[in-house]
Amino acid sequence: MSTKYHSRKCNCRCGHIHDSKKEAQRCNELQLLQRAGEISELEIQQKITLLPCRKYENMPNEREIVYIADFVYKQGKTTIIEDTKGFKTKDYIIKRKLLKDKYCRGGDVIFREV
Ligand SMILES: [Zn+2]
Numbered sequence: 569m570s571t572k573y574h575s576r577k578c579n580c581r582c583g584h585i586h587d588s589k590k591e592a593q594r595c596n597e598l599q600l601l602q603r604a605g606e607i608s609e610l611e612i613q614q615k616i617t618l619l620p621c622r623k624y625e626n627m628p629n630e631r632e633i634v635y636i637a638d639f640v641y642k643q644g645k646t647t648i649i650e651d652t653k654g655f656k657t658k659d660y661i662i663k664r665k666l667l668k669d670k671y672c673r674g675g676d677v678i679f680r681e682v
Contacts, residue, residue: 584612591638591652594682598639610641616649618666632641635663647677 578586579650580595594622601607619633639650653660672678 586612588652588654590654593607594639594652598641602641607641607643610639611637612639613637613639616640616667616671618663618670633663633666635667642652645676649677649679651679651681653681 576588578589578592580592580599581585582599584592584595584597586592586595595612598607598610602610614637616635616637617632618635621632622630624630637649639648641648641650649671651664652659668679672679
């Protein structure tokens with residue numbers, strides 16, 4: 569199985585539990601890049617709010633929408649949000665669009681699929 573959707577949990581060299589072998593391998597690469605000083609502030613499985621929870625009069629409240637980024641790191645002054653998903657669900661595509669609209673329009677934050 570090559571897609572994240574069908575694949576098993578997998579550990580990287582740092583002992584994180586990743587959702588796929590591809591994601592664990594990418595984590596190993598990013599750890600090396602960070603040690604080499606190419607990137608910094610590497611975070612894994614970071615929760616990013618796309619839409620906060622909303623309370624309404626006379627209507628049910630709505631829970632927040634969050635996107636869990638596989639990796640977030642800095643490359644120079646640019647923040648990179650990175651996703652390694654092989655299989656792109658409809659939910660994922662909508663979240664990607666919301667994320668890019670909310671965070672990536674200034675040019676200092678870049679979303680990348682690897
Ligand atoms: Zn890892």
